[in-house]
Amino acid sequence: MMALEGFRFRRGESFIHRSDPRAKFLLSFAFMAMAIAFVKLKFLLLILALQLAILANGRCLKDWIRSLKGLVPLIALIFAAQVLVSWSWVSALTYSVRFVAVTSTMSWFLLTTSPDDLGLSLEQVGLPSDISFAFTMAIRFVPVISYEFQSVYDAQRSRGLELEKGSFVQRIRKYVPIIVPVFIETIRRTYEIADAMEVRAFGAKPKRTRLNVLVMRPSDWAISLVAVLLLLGTVFLQLSNAKVPWINA
Amino acid sequence: MLPLNVKNLTFTYEGNDFPSLVDVSMKVEEGEFVLVTGPSGCGKSTLCKSFVGLVPHSYPGKMEGDVEVFGFSVKEKPVSEIATRAGLVFQDPENQLFTLSVENDVAFGPENLALPRDAIRERVDWSIGAVRIADLRHRAPFELSGGQQQRAAIASILAMKPTLMIFDEPTAFLDPASAKSLFELIYSLKKELGITVVLVEHRLDMVAALASRVVVLDGGRVVLDGDPREVLSNKVLERIGVGAPAATRLCMRLRERGFGLEAPISVEEAAKEILKVLGGTSLGRDRG
Ligand SMILES: Nc1ncnc2c1ncn2[C@@H]1O[C@H](COP(=O)(O)OP(=O)(O)OP(=O)(O)O)[C@@H](O)[C@H]1O
């Protein structure tokens, strides 16, 4: 659960928090594309550093570090696998940094973007409102359900359920008394949420209006422009095989 | 036009071989505050759902009889249309807040009605003011206490501008202090907005004095319906496992012992009654 902490929205007033989700998404996507396209340690570290600056602006470095701690086993796995495959420390380090750089693109985006605004921006780029709303709700209820999982987990353990012992298959089977109650509870919750939506006239009109509307500010256009240029540059370098120092040479 | 007119309603959920409501008839007049109570599983929530059309529209089953809301049969109107006249507040506030801010949640209903932005803003301002949480406008549900969450849920229903409000055990998830303040809020909303209220509740000690009428259900049937004093002092309550207010029970016990007491519905009334038979009056002043 700790790994998820670095992806959960925290309200804030920073520049990055106030930026338009569409602009942020483009930038996040550009970073991800670059980190995937160019496997060069120096360059990946640069991308990571830029994203750390963004996280620092949003005052969510701490959350990012916490999620990083949760990801340590995965990072270690990538590192070890790379050492075994290529027998190169540099390559192992490069791939580990790349993993962190890629996950960070999602981390800062989700940490600084309210799911409400995310849903709103999906709607404003033309997605039907039920779909964008389902998306917002999923994000809204993930912490609620994970909290429920945690409390059933604790309750069953306090009744003597031993999850750490036994073979892999045995341990999986021991999760049944946790999964089943959480599953049933989630279904019950779904019904209640559906009722609560209906009594507020969900689906009454083919097109709902919105109280808040997202407006791109000049700084949002600037962010988008930078992101598009970075994406174009990435595509160009990938197609042309040109070698540029720092990036891929 | 009667806010609610339930006519011989019998309802069996699809898949059940027993009815959850049996031949229920009740009328609710404008401006009433009706308290509905009964043991667990007696059909209170099913009845609430039928008041706004969720039964039978969202919960299929066999329905006989009818429910009329302001003269219209719930069978003939979609839930979204009934919602602008009759609002339903549920138990668990968490499942009634879908977004990440009070403002967005309260705006949700008016947005669904496709109202213009100015009208939505006006309704949001008005609703959060009415439940006294204007300062929590930009908070997320998980940043609110249970009582505040339930107020937000009430505001989100108020924003639909209903003239009948139904509350299904709205304090089930709240501590006694928050529950008390929520009941006070509901009572003041009724007074200030002139709406009609149906409240399902089992914490009778706290709400008996607010109600103008009490309806008791058992096994899907209406077993008692009438003046709070008469209903709450009825012997039937004990038999079906409904706890009358402690003050009422105390005085009924004393009456059985031969004291000439009236049935009270609040601690204050009980104190007055007891002092009356004791022949003293000064103590009553101190106790307030
Ligand atoms: N969705 C459903 N499908 C099938 N049966 C249901 C459904 N909801 C309720 N019931 C059944 O209908 C009966 C009445 O339930 P209801 O929830 O209306 O009672 P209640 O008085 O609100 O109970 P509680 O005090 O526990 O809230 C119960 O026997 C219950 O099992």
Ligand SMILES: [Mg+2]
């Ligand atoms: Mg109920």
